[in-house]
Amino acid sequence: MGASVLQVKNLRTVLDLSSGSVPVVDDVSFDVGAGETLGIVGESGSGKSMTALSIMQVLPQPIGRIESGEILLEQTNLVGMSDEEIAKVRGREIGMILQDPHTSLNPVFTVGNQVIEALQINNPGTPRRSLMTRVVDLLKKVNVADAARRVHAYPHQMSGGMKQRVVGAIAIAGAPKVIIADEPTTALDVTIQLQYLQLLREIQDETGTAILFITHDLGIVANLCHKLVVMYGGKIVESGTVSDVFRAPSHPYTEALLNSVPSVDQKVDRLYAIEGQPPALSADRKGCSFAPRCPYAQEICKRDVPQQEAGLSGADNHFASCWNMGRKT
Amino acid sequence: MLRFIFTRLSHMLIALFVITVIVFSLSHLTGSPIDALLPDDATQQQIDSLTEHLGLDRPYYVQYLTFLQNAAVGDFGDSTKWKGNTAAGVVLERLPATLKLGGLAVLISVAVAIPLGVLSAIWRGSIFDRMAGIIALLGQSFPAFWLGIILMWIFAVTLGWFPTSGYGGLSYMILPAIAMAWFQIAALTRLTRSAMLEVLDTEYVKLARVKGVSERAVIWKHAFRNAAIVPVTYFGVLAGSLLTGSVVVETVFAWPGTGLLAIDAIRGRDFPVVQSVVMFFAVFYLLANFLVDVLYAVVDPRIRFS
Numbered sequence: 001m002g003a004s005v006l007q008v009k010n011l012r013t014v015l016d017l018s019s020g021s022v023p024v025v026d027d028v029s030f031d032v033g034a035g036e037t038l039g040i041v042g043e044s045g046s047g048k049s050m051t052a053l054s055i056m057q058v059l060p061q062p063i064g065r066i067e068s069g070e071i072l073l074e075q076t077n078l079v080g081m082s083d084e085e086i087a088k089v090r091g092r093e094i095g096m097i098l099q100d101p102h103t104s105l106n107p108v109f110t111v112g113n114q115v116i117e118a119l120q121i122n123n124p125g126t127p128r129r130s131l132m133t134r135v136v137d138l139l140k141k142v143n144v145a146d147a148a149r150r151v152h153a154y155p156h157q158m159s160g161g162m163k164q165r166v167v168g169a170i171a172i173a174g175a176p177k178v179i180i181a182d183e184p185t186t187a188l189d190v191t192i193q194l195q196y197l198q199l200l201r202e203i204q205d206e207t208g209t210a211i212l213f214i215t216h217d218l219g220i221v222a223n224l225c226h227k228l229v230v231m232y233g234g235k236i237v238e239s240g241t242v243s244d245v246f247r248a249p250s251h252p253y254t255e256a257l258l259n260s261v262p263s264v265d266q267k268v269d270r271l272y273a274i275e276g277q278p279p280a281l282s283a284d285r286k287g288c289s290f291a292p293r294c295p296y297a298q299e300i301c302k303r304d305v306p307q308q309e310a311g312l313s314g315a316d317n318h319f320a321s322c323w324n325m326g327r328k329t
Numbered sequence: 330m331l332r333f334i335f336t337r338l339s340h341m342l343i344a345l346f347v348i349t350v351i352v353f354s355l356s357h358l359t360g361s362p363i364d365a366l367l368p369d370d371a372t373q374q375q376i377d378s379l380t381e382h383l384g385l386d387r388p389y390y391v392q393y394l395t396f397l398q399n400a401a402v403g404d405f406g407d408s409t410k411w412k413g414n415t416a417a418g419v420v421l422e423r424l425p426a427t428l429k430l431g432g433l434a435v436l437i438s439v440a441v442a443i444p445l446g447v448l449s450a451i452w453r454g455s456i457f458d459r460m461a462g463i464i465a466l467l468g469q470s471f472p473a474f475w476l477g478i479i480l481m482w483i484f485a486v487t488l489g490w491f492p493t494s495g496y497g498g499l500s501y502m503i504l505p506a507i508a509m510a511w512f513q514i515a516a517l518t519r520l521t522r523s524a525m526l527e528v529l530d531t532e533y534v535k536l537a538r539v540k541g542v543s544e545r546a547v548i549w550k551h552a553f554r555n556a557a558i559v560p561v562t563y564f565g566v567l568a569g570s571l572l573t574g575s576v577v578v579e580t581v582f583a584w585p586g587t588g589l590l591a592i593d594a595i596r597g598r599d600f601p602v603v604q605s606v607v608m609f610f611a612v613f614y615l616l617a618n619f620l621v622d623v624l625y626a627v628v629d630p631r632i633r634f635s
Contacts (some may be wrong), residue, residue, distance in 0.1 A: 058538045062454070083544065091541025098539075103532040108554050108629055121541045154630040170540050 004031035005210045006055070006094075006178045011069035013047075013054045021067075024050040026234040028069075032178070032227070035204060037211040039225035039242070041218060041257065045278045047234035048214045052180045055212075056096055057086050074177070092122055095171030099183040101163035105155040111166045112151030115139065118173035138169040142199060161192035165199070172203055179203075180212045185220065197224050218261050222246060227317075230254045233279045233289030240311060240318030250311035250320035252294045288323065296324045330626065330633055337622045341615050348611045349400060353393050356600050361385065366409065400608065406601040410594060416601035420587060420609055426496060427579070427586030431571040433502050434509040438567060442514045443560060446521025447553060450529060461518055468515025477508035477581040494583040505582040509575065513567050517560055524559035528552045554628065561624045568617035572610055 013025035025047045032038040040048045053059050054066055057078065071078040073093055078086060090096075098104040105114060115135045116128065123131065132151070139147035142165040155163055164184060171179050181200065185193040197220060204211055213225055221228050221242060229239040230253065238251040249255040259272040276293040279285070288294070291301040300323050311318035312325060363379055380386050384395065399405065405416040449458040471479075484504060485493040491504050528534060529552050537551040538544075575588035583589070587606055594602035626633040 056539050058535055087541055087543060089541075090539050094539075096536075096539040098532050098536055100532060104536045106533040106537065106551055106555070107631060110630075117537075117542065118540045154634070156631050157634070167536065170536070174541065 004033045005074060006212070007031040007070075007072040008051070008055070009070040009072065011051065011054060011071065012067045013050055013059065014065060014067045015060070016063045016065070023067075024064075024234050025054055028229075028231070028234075028236055030227075030229050030236070030239060032210045032212055034177070034210055035208045036227065037204065037213055037225045039221040039228035040212065040214045040231060041216065041221055041228055042231035043216060043278045046231040048231050049182055050234075051231070052096070052182050052212065052214055055180060056090060056094065057081075058090075091118055091176070092174040093176055094178045094180060095174060095176035097164070097167050097171050097179065097181040097184040100187045101160050101167055102187065104167055105163055107155055110152055110154055111139075111158065111163075112153075115151075115166065115169050115173060118170045122174040135169075138173060139166065141172070141203075142166070142169045143195075144169070161188055161196065164188060164192075164196060168196075168199065168203070172207070172209075175207065176209060178210045178212060180214070182214045183216070186215075186217075193220075200224070218257060230257070233285075235289065235321065236308075236319075237290065237322070238311065238318075238320040240313070240315060244311070244313040244315045244318040248311065248313035248318075250313070250318070250325055251290075251322045252296050252324065253290045254320070288321075298323065333626055333633065334623065337619055341619055344615055345611070348608070349397055350393070352604055352607050352611075353396050356604055357389075405605040405608070408594075408599055408602050410597035410599035410602065416599075416605040419602055420590065420605045423585060423587045423590045424609065426584060427572065427575050427588060430502055430505055430509070430579070430584060430586060431568070431575060433506040434513070434571050435568060437506055437510040438513040438517055439560075439564075441510070442517035443521055445514070446518040446560075447525050447548065447556075449518070450522045450525030451548060453526065458522075461522070465515040465518045468511040468513075471511060473508050473512060474577045474581050476511060477505065477578055480504045480508055481582070494581075496583075496585050501582075501584075505578050505584055508581070509571055509578045513571065517563055517567065520559050520563055521556065524556035525552060528556040531555075557628050558625065561621055561628060564624070565614075565618040565621040569610075569614040572613055 008031070009029050011025055011028045012023060014021040014023050028047070028051055030038060030040075040051060042048045050059070050064075053064070055071055055078070057066070059065065066079055069079065073089065078089060081089070105111065109117075112132070112135050115138055116131050119131045119134060119138075120126070120128075135151055136147045139150060144150050144162055144165050150158070150162075155166075158166070164187075168184075171181075179200075184200075185196050188196060200211065200213075201224065203209065213220070215221060225242050227239070227241050228245055229236045230245070230251065231237065232253050238245060238249065238254045245254060246258065249258055253274075256272070256274045260274060262271055274293055279289045279292075287300075287302040287304055288297075288306050291297040294301065304323075306321045306323045308319050308321045309325060310316060311320045363376055363383075363385070367375060367379060384392060403417045408414045408416045408419050411419050445461050445464070449455075449461040452458050481493050481504060484490050491500050495501060529548075533555075534547060534552050537547045542551065572587075575584075575586055576591055577588070578584070579586045579588035580592055587609065591603065591606045593599075594606065
């Protein structure tokens with residue numbers, strides 16, 4: 001694990017809705033080092049994808065904007081960069097894999113063309129022909145069978161798993177220092193999911209890239225990630241190494257998430273589900289956003305926002321934000 | 330691709346067949362041409378002899394087959410109003426004027442509406458977008474004949490920039506072309522805008538952005554190529570309605586095209602000419618839509634390969 005490649009500090013992203021500015025990412029900080037995989041876990045609407053879009057600065061326009069905080073890519077702050085500058089970071093420094101392979105490739109261009117485009121951005125002026133051989137190499141690297149022929153295929157002629165491999169090839173075309181994978185396996189069959197995760201791991205071993213893996217699947221986190229942050233209502237509620245957090249979850253939400261993962265060892269009649277709904281977007285919020293669903297909630301939880309404290313596992317990089325740490329009964 | 334074109338061509342032939350049936354039946358519904366050709370005091374013998382001469386005593390299917398046979402070689406009989414000319418000849422003579430005016434109107438529509446639609450999608454909610462919305466609203470509210478008269482009044486009569494009406498070079502064509510194009514600009518702008526908004530929201534546009542594609546290429550290469558399906562679809566309607574719309578605008582501006590011809594022929598009960606105008610319009614419509622189908626396949630590989 002090298003020095004941190006990507007460091008996010010006190011990031012706050014808001015959506016300017018008619019009802020006011022609503023924070024969707026609120027005071028989020030984490031860092032990820034070379035060769036390291038950080039999992040960002042949370043339900044839909046927890047702000048995990050918005051965090052990714054903030055880093056790439058492709059927030060929904062015109063309503064989304066970064067209000068404050070820093071995003072440091074090896075000491076360079078991406079926040080406040082001009083459009084031209086940030087365009088040079090995208091693809092070259094940070095690659096991204098989106099959730100649904102069926103919609104993330106452009107239907108009117110061949111997959112070869114779409115990979116070539118990524119290569120052209122990183123190697124301006126290189127003739128197309130010489131890039132074509134590199135496209136085939138890239139597709140081979142992501143295990144696309146019959147790559148030399150597949151470069152001429154259109155997305156609708158490929159399976160979901162194959163398309164997601166192409167998206168992966170696009171992401172690594174610029175040899176980025178960081179790859180952000182936003183639920184890349186959610187839309188794939190379970191068997192293909194495992195192959196894809198294996199592929200990501202191989203790419204990481206080979207290139208030493210840092211990976212930011214966004215998911216709601218704790219099984220994948222246990223499998224793939226070194227560290228994780230758990231997000232709820234736009235905030236990080238718990239963070240730490242995967243082994244510390246899984247061994248001693250300190251936030252009730254993390255605990256509830258772990259409880260709702262089915263286990264093959266234990267036979268239960270009914271799978272545990274967290275009561276209630278994730279918080280709706282709203283401008284004014286008081287207290288801990290998990291309080292309405294939290295079995296341990298007290299008066300203070302509804303009144304004041306809990307501060308981040310070291311968790312219970314004893315590790316100094318394991319944090320959680322909860323009023324009840326150590327007081328749970 | 331060849332199979333695709335072949336299928337479309339065969340569809341076109343079926344449509345053409347249906348159109349000939351309709352044209353043939355309609356011309357019989359409007360009454361016997363004998364009444365128009367002979368004076369009111371014609372004798373029964375004169376009526377019978379003309380009926381026999383024109384073949385109107387034969388069964389309808391025989392008449393239809395004869396009509397079809399002649400139509401296939403472009404023979405719609407002789408014009409009754411413009412004596413000494415074939416009906417098709419009269420139409421062909423007027424066709425270039427209509428095609429010139431319609432072509433200019435198509436050009437203006439596309440050249441204005443596509444950028445307007447794309448830019449108002451990109452700058453959604455801006456002043457520009459609202460102005461484009463107003464232009465579109467006005468275009469869809471003004472009837473072409475009224476707009477033609479107003480344009481004539483302002484730019485020809487008051488300002489004297491253009492001739493009021495008649496046939497001639499570009500200066501004669503501009504006002505009628507604008508009168509024809511405005512409604513189409515309105516429709517095409519709104520269609521392009523909403524298609525672009527939809528496409529700009531897709532994941533593949535997001536992926537193009539995150540892979541570092543410049544904003545200009547994102548819009549014109551990735552997004553517009555996909556959104557283009559909608560304006561291309563409308564192009565078929567556009568080309569067709571500019572021809573049929575020419576009937577109104579050509580009358581207002583006294584532009585001697587097929588539209589004006591159609592009006593004159595209808596007034597003069599010159600059925601061969603009316604029939605050939607309708608057939609020409611129909612064939613033109615079909616060709617425009619065939620072109621649209623081919624363009625579809627060029628734009629979208631999913632259509633090409635299915």
